[in-house]
Amino acid sequence: MTQQPLRDERRPANEGRRAAARNRAALVAAAREVYAESGLDAPLSAVARRAGVGQGVLYRHFPDRATVATAVLEENVRQIEQAAATDGAGLADVLGVLTWHQAESAAFVGMLHAKGAAGGSAVPPYAVALSVRVERALRVLLPARHPLAAEEGDLMIAVAMVSGAVTGAGRERRTHRALAAWRLLGVDVGPVRPFDDGTG
Amino acid sequence: MTQQPLRDERRPANEGRRAAARNRAALVAAAREVYAESGLDAPLSAVARRAGVGQGVLYRHFPDRATVATAVLEENVRQIEQAAATDGAGLADVLGVLTWHQAESAAFVGMLHAKGAAGGSAVPPYAVALSVRVERALRVLLPARHPLAAEEGDLMIAVAMVSGAVTGAGRERRTHRALAAWRLLGVDVGPVRPFDDGTG
Structure with missing residues (x-):
């Protein structure tokens, strides 16, 4: 009864970490493009949009500009x-x-x-x-x-x-x-x- | 009964024109200061605030940036x-x-x-x-x-x-x-x- 499905528990965690890493890389790449085109005044919403993630995801990785x-x-x-x-x-x-x-x-x-x-x-x-x-x-x-x-x-x-x-x-x-x-x-x-x- | 108080009608109109001219001059002076400090990207709301007028007054004189x-x-x-x-x-x-x-x-x-x-x-x-x-x-x-x-x-x-x-x-x-x-x-x-x- 205390036997936990360890692999199943670990797998989502790993997947979560991988997804987080993918999101972070996508955000940095998107920010590089947006800032290259528009400078540092470009809104963070444009970065999130370009990366294809929500603004919540952006703020989780990058707390500020x-x-x-x-x-x-x-x-x-x-x-x-x-x-x-x-x-x-x-x-x-x-x-x-x-x-x-x-x-x-x-x-x-x-x-x-x-x-x-x-x-x-x-x-x-x-x-x-x-x-x-x-x-x-x-x-x-x-x-x-x-x-x-x-x-x-x-x-x-x-x-x-x-x-x-x-x-x-x-x-x-x-x-x-x-x-x-x-x-x-x-x-x-x-x-x-x-x-x-x-x-x- | 058709005698209109002409002077009273004219006076507010003149005062209105004078007030409008004062507002316009105040807006241009305020814009000069705000733009000098912050560049052309400064928000128009900052110009209205500096001039001490509402944004509606600003837009009446200057329809756009x-x-x-x-x-x-x-x-x-x-x-x-x-x-x-x-x-x-x-x-x-x-x-x-x-x-x-x-x-x-x-x-x-x-x-x-x-x-x-x-x-x-x-x-x-x-x-x-x-x-x-x-x-x-x-x-x-x-x-x-x-x-x-x-x-x-x-x-x-x-x-x-x-x-x-x-x-x-x-x-x-x-x-x-x-x-x-x-x-x-x-x-x-x-x-x-x-x-x-x-x-x-």
Whole structure:
């Protein structure tokens, strides 16, 4: 009588966990698409809709906007850090990876405004923290005589300037405008591509 | 019996017109403040609240978001056009006026993204039209050997880049970042000030 149908009990639990993992992955993928198109101001309801789940499911995985945005932007920032940590990488190579992500994602572009925007306006702390990581990755590779090395804030002002130029729809158009902006700044940029750590 | 109290009828009508004019002026002033702080995405309810009128009054004067925004941005654009039309004005002088308005107003900065952002994304037509007027005013003063004269789109890409740099709160900080951006572009900018047509 105390014999419980253990397997049957375990199976639904496992299925529940698998379904939860599937939902989370679908939500992150949906958020990546929605934020890339519309920026970080896109409503969370659009993310849930794109993922094909209810808003309750979204809130169970991501209690607030910051946790969704961090899950999505973390990957952009990690690629830039990895590119910067690669043996023999120069600033131009890392700027190529940065530019790829600027062309890809309106959310990433919005994040790069964040640090500059700090001070008074409502900049989410996660965006500032991620932007600081980008700055750190670039700064270690900045040569002393680089056009962006003259004054303390120039490096990230230039990144914000390129972000300002990267508007409109379509990767080709956005890449073209980003490269025109770097050219106007007199800054060399390597191939525009995502970082490939060789494990893919 | 058909003698109507004409004066009494007229007086309320005049008072009504005066009240309407006062409301409209209060709404434009409020919209200017709200948009300067928060950009063109600020809700119209915030404009009505700041003006101290109900939303019904707002909608009576401005049937949609575009008419409010145009009423506010028109003045920024007009000052740039007037600066460009002044005898002996050079590009640097007009860029000084442009930079003053960029430091003043997040809405104006947002508008200057508009033309670049066109193509697929939801850019309001009034913003594109006003941005085109800014471009026209600047372009007639662009010397052939200017750093922004090399390629067709460079002039407005540079304006979008400076707009990208002008983030954060406070005129001093925003002006400082705008001037750093123009310096990185190698572009001379005259005194940062509003246009004074001498009639003020």
